[in-house]
Amino acid sequence: MAEQYYTITTNAGDEAIAAALASGTTKTFVYGAVGDGGGNYYELTKDQTALRGEKWRGNCEVSKDPGNSKRVIVTFSIPSTVGGFQVREAGVFDADGVLMGVSKQPLSDKVAPDSGASKDMSIRLYFEVVDPGAVTVTVDPSAQYVPRSEFDDHVSDTDIHMEVGEKASIATHLADKIAHITGDERRGWNSKASAAVYTVSLPASKWTGNGPYAQAVSVAGILADDRPIFGPVYSGTNxxxxxxxxxxGFVSSCETAAGSVTFTALLAKPEVDLTMQLEVFR
Incomplete structure (x- = not known):
């Protein structure tokens, strides 16, 4: 018989949320954890107080489900530096370490860091509650993910990436007819320009910051006033x-200095090694 995967709140979780509603306060889900179930699957119970084979625990983030008024979403990410076990179960704990909810998960291998194939693993759990207003919404600033609905809203908001001054500058630029050239003029100028091509590596481990993320690389011959056209160079399997x-696609821009280029990722940090090609016309 195929395993059935599901998530439930525990008795302790139900009691904590009920107490929060009664007192007008909120309850905070602080930690997410995964385990191997002690080596086997088992059926979850409301009186459960721990995972049967916990292997990792870390901070989680909580958001309200925009599509379900009685549900909250708990998300956490197991870093690539952790591994060497299987995931069959997951749980959410409060600040005191009380198990608030537990989940039976599809069997997944979290491979060891030295295997050469280790990567972050994201876990998302959905909890039905009487009133999601009783649960504190939290955001982990180091998170590398965002709910799809929030991402879609972000993409559709055409003003979200511009400040008032930037909008004014763009409006002025568009009104300046001298600043714009025809396709024939552009082709004529490009035929007279010489192109310089540079290839740089952007390791996933070298991004810095908590959003936006940045990575500076040395590029011999690049000039401070260069304005490169850049794009990925693909390799490996399909x-x-x-x-x-x-x-x-997360790499938003690059700024040049004499002998170096700084790349910026605004929305999320790239999780794989990238190779970028820069083309400069002088």
Whole structure:
């Protein structure tokens, strides 16, 4: 018989949320954890107080489900530096270490860091509650993910990436007819320009910051006033190329200095090594 995967709140979780509603306060889910179930699957119970084979615990983030008024979403990420076990179960704990909810998970291998194939693993749990207002919404600033609905809203908001001053500058630029050239003029100028091409590596481990993320690389011959056209160089299997394409989409801009280029990722940190080609016309 195939395993059935599901998530439940525990008795302790139900009691804590009921107490929060009665007192007008909120309850905070602080930690997410995963385990191997002690080596086997088992049926979850409301009186459960621990995972049967906990292997990792870390901070989680909580959001309200915009599509269900009685549900909250708990998300956490197991870093690539952790591994060497299987995941069959997951749980959410409060600040005191009380198990608030537990989940039976599809069997997944969290491979060891030294295997050469280790990567972050994201876990998302959905909990039905009487009133999600009793649960504190929290955000982990180091998170590398965002709910799909929030991402879609973000993409559709055309003003979200611009400040008032930037909008004014763009309006002025668009009104300046001298600043714009025809296609024939552009082709004529490009035919007279010489192109310089540079290839740089952007390791996933070298991004810094908590959003936006940045990575500076040395590029011999690049000039401070260069304005490169950049894009990814693909390698590996088709699946690897697809992942590189997705991650390269997070790289938003590059700024040049004499002998170096600083790349910026605004929305999320690329999780795979990337190779970028820069083309400069002088």
């Amino acid at each position: 699946d690897e190329k697809i992942e590189q394409s997705i991650m390269a």
